[in-house]
Amino acid sequence: MECTTRLENGFTVIALCGEVDLHFSPKAREIILKHLQDKNHVLVDLSDVTYIDSSGVASLVEGFQHARTHDLKFALLGVSKAAMQILQLSRLDKVFPIITHAAEADQL
Amino acid sequence: MSHAAQNPGLHPALRFVEDIGRKTVAAIEELGYVASMLAESCYWLIFGHRQQQPVRLRNIIAETMRIGVHAIPIISIICLAIGVMMAIQGIQTLKTFGAESKVIVGIAISITREFAPLIVSIMVAGRSGSAITARIGTMLESQEIDALRVIGINPARYITAPLLLAMMISIPALTVLGDFMGLLGGGLYCIIELKITLAIYFERCAAALSWTDISQGLIKSLAFAAIIALVSVSNGFQVRGGAEGVGRATTRSVVMSLTFIVIVDMIFTYFLNFA
Amino acid sequence: MPAAENSEYAIEVQHLDAHYGERQILHDVSLNVHHGEIMVIMGGSGSGKSTLLRHLLGLNIPTRGSITLLGQDLARNSEAEMFELRRKMGVAFQGGALFGSMTVEENVVLPLCEHTELDEKTMRIMGRMKLEVVNLAEFGDLMPSELSGGMIKRAALARAIVMDPRLLFFDEPSAGLDPVAAVELDELILRLRQAMNITIVVVTHELESAFKIADRITVLDQGAILMTDSVEAVRNSDNPRIQSLLNRLPRDDAIDADEYLERLTGI
Ligand SMILES: Nc1ncnc2c1ncn2[C@@H]1O[C@H](COP(=O)(O)OP(=O)(O)O)[C@@H](O)[C@H]1O
Ligand SMILES: [Mg+2]
Numbered sequence: 196m197e198c199t200t201r202l203e204n205g206f207t208v209i210a211l212c213g214e215v216d217l218h219f220s221p222k223a224r225e226i227i228l229k230h231l232q233d234k235n236h237v238l239v240d241l242s243d244v245t246y247i248d249s250s251g252v253a254s255l256v257e258g259f260q261h262a263r264t265h266d267l268k269f270a271l272l273g274v275s276k277a278a279m280q281i282l283q284l285s286r287l288d289k290v291f292p293i294i295t296h297a298a299e300a301d302q303l
Numbered sequence: 304m305s306h307a308a309q310n311p312g313l314h315p316a317l318r319f320v321e322d323i324g325r326k327t328v329a330a331i332e333e334l335g336y337v338a339s340m341l342a343e344s345c346y347w348l349i350f351g352h353r354q355q356q357p358v359r360l361r362n363i364i365a366e367t368m369r370i371g372v373h374a375i376p377i378i379s380i381i382c383l384a385i386g387v388m389m390a391i392q393g394i395q396t397l398k399t400f401g402a403e404s405k406v407i408v409g410i411a412i413s414i415t416r417e418f419a420p421l422i423v424s425i426m427v428a429g430r431s432g433s434a435i436t437a438r439i440g441t442m443l444e445s446q447e448i449d450a451l452r453v454i455g456i457n458p459a460r461y462i463t464a465p466l467l468l469a470m471m472i473s474i475p476a477l478t479v480l481g482d483f484m485g486l487l488g489g490g491l492y493c494i495i496e497l498k499i500t501l502a503i504y505f506e507r508c509a510a511a512l513s514w515t516d517i518s519q520g521l522i523k524s525l526a527f528a529a530i531i532a533l534v535s536v537s538n539g540f541q542v543r544g545g546a547e548g549v550g551r552a553t554t555r556s557v558v559m560s561l562t563f564i565v566i567v568d569m570i571f572t573y574f575l576n577f578a
Numbered sequence: 579m580p581a582a583e584n585s586e587y588a589i590e591v592q593h594l595d596a597h598y599g600e601r602q603i604l605h606d607v608s609l610n611v612h613h614g615e616i617m618v619i620m621g622g623s624g625s626g627k628s629t630l631l632r633h634l635l636g637l638n639i640p641t642r643g644s645i646t647l648l649g650q651d652l653a654r655n656s657e658a659e660m661f662e663l664r665r666k667m668g669v670a671f672q673g674g675a676l677f678g679s680m681t682v683e684e685n686v687v688l689p690l691c692e693h694t695e696l697d698e699k700t701m702r703i704m705g706r707m708k709l710e711v712v713n714l715a716e717f718g719d720l721m722p723s724e725l726s727g728g729m730i731k732r733a734a735l736a737r738a739i740v741m742d743p744r745l746l747f748f749d750e751p752s753a754g755l756d757p758v759a760a761v762e763l764d765e766l767i768l769r770l771r772q773a774m775n776i777t778i779v780v781v782t783h784e785l786e787s788a789f790k791i792a793d794r795i796t797v798l799d800q801g802a803i804l805m806t807d808s809v810e811a812v813r814n815s816d817n818p819r820i821q822s823l824l825n826r827l828p829r830d831d832a833i834d835a836d837e838y839l840e841r842l843t844g845i
Contacts, residue, residue, distance in 0.1 A: 254700060
């Protein structure tokens with residue numbers, strides 16, 4: 196369950212993978228917030244995430260909120276169908292900017 | 304179902320004996336229940352952290368506020384009044400011997416050894432003991448206790464242990480307050496009647512008192528605290544039968560607490576003075 | 579999806595007998611629930627539904643038989659194993675059983691506080707997300723006593739799902755609700771299963787609700803299982819007791835005159 200980060204298109208792409216659950220989400224949260232505190236625009240890549248629970252989603256929410264208050268860009272990338280359903284349950288799919296390719300990040 | 308109905312053919316005298324036997328068994332059962340509750344609370348207080356299920360400081364503080372801090376005004380007033388009454392009665396009685404100046408010794412010793420812990424405990428039993436029983440009984444009836452258990456929160460850890468600890472903190476602390484307010488009350492009357500200053504009054508109190516007087520009171524107050532906590536919690540957990548059951552348990556809880564407090568007080572007083 | 583459970587069924591109940599004191603309430607109840615299934619336990623009032631549920635939750639100990647949740651036998655589980663298992667199950671009680679001394683939001687967050695080491699902010703967001711799911715977002719700061727019946731049930735549901743459980747138990751979701759609120763709650767249950775793939779056990783005496791949400795229905799009558807089958811099969815069953823339940827007819831057993839007289843006169 197290692198996160199990899201890469202720079203792309205002026206964004207820091209944080210690729211989460213495996214199960215983002217109660218054990219892993221504190222770490223994911225820390226990484227996301229750290230990059231935002233360094234004033235980076237952030238894309239969170241969920242393509243390799245097999246399962247995300249609400250603690251994972253809560254970490255994304257916190258990141259997004261932080262980005263908005265600090266005028267940074269934040270979006271989700273590669274949201275799987277299962278993850279999308281979790282987001283839809285609390286209508287967060289209408290809140291997060293969600294893109295399918297890193298290239299689309301320009302339009303954010 | 305009444306017990307008598309189970310054995311309709313029994314001779315009344317035998318039925319009476321049977322009834323006593325049944326009640327004795329019930330009492331021993333209840334004692335066992337209380338003992339296991341005490342053991343379980345102590346277990347969680349000591350080992351809870353290691354199990355990752357600590358007794359929450361927040362709960363302890365909340366209970367201490369309710370039991371102790373909120374009782375400060377009423378305890379102060381009552382103990383002050385008791386002090387005044389003791390001074391009045393003492394001076395009246397001792398006047399006949401021309402020994403009214405000795406009243407201070409009497410006040411100082413009886414307040415610290417007896418009245419402060421007793422009055423404080425009686426007040427807390429009436430004020431908080433009943434509330435605790437009612438609260439737990441209501442939680443039981445509304446399935447809140449079940450909800451705790453299915454969440455994985457042990458009620459002994461979450462409810463009993465904080466209450467026990469809060470009680471053991473609050474009652475001795477209130478007793479110290481009661482000591483002071485009682486002495487003050489006595490003093491207020493003495494400065495008028497005996498024409499002495501409050502400073503001299505407290506000086507004489509200090510001379511009359513030894514640490515054992517105060518510690519006797521505090522030891523008792525600890526015992527009373529345990530009685531109130533265990534009696535009120537165990538009665539709460541035994542509530543059956545809706546709102547009416549809660550009412551019955553509340554009454555039983557207060558009566559039981561007071562009875563045990565007075566009996567234990569008598570036993571303690573005997574042993575602390577003669578043994 | 580979290581690691582697949584190694585057992586075939588999410589819930590297995592075998593030959594369960596239960597008593598309150600001397601009185602036997604459940605008679606040889608056996609029941610299996612698949613992973614991700616919505617099982618509705620249906621039966622008249624007093625048929626033992628809540629009692630069965632209490633046993634499934636490990637609140638009561640059966641006199642005979644075994645209960646296995648997510649592959650773990652409740653009777654053989656240690657305290658610590660039980661504690662772990664409880665993280666994976668959520669329960670919404672009939673009356674809500676919200677803690678009266680806490681706000682709605684504190685109620686919802688409580689399981690997280692007790693089971694996780696998450697940051698407080700994360701917990702709060704999770705709690706609010708669940709309140710959002712059950713449409714109570716604006717009511718987090720209210721006390722339970724300030725909520726209506728339907729809101730209490732939804733708040734209880736939010737608390738039950740805050741840990742993203744694998745098993746969800748729901749006692750009488752629609753009892754005491756107006757029809758609109760009841761339908762909303764049914765839809766919510768269906769949405770939850772779809773999004774989170776939870777195994778859900780619902781206890782109810784409401785036929786419409788049962789038919790709407792169930793994958794399978796178990797019909798309980800006087801403490802025994804009459805049948806466990808699909809909605810269609812239950813609807814079309816020719817068992818007279820089930821038919822009378824479906825048609826809301828009162829009980830119509832044959833009466834043994836001797837026994838009946840004995841009950842009345844006590845002789
Ligand atoms: N705590 C209890 N003590 C004794 N009997 C009970 C208790 N709870 C329920 N019962 C009895 O068990 C039977 C089944 O009750 P219950 O499981 O609540 O039925 P349901 O939920 O289907 O209405 C009823 O006859 C009821 O009187
Ligand atoms: Mg019921």
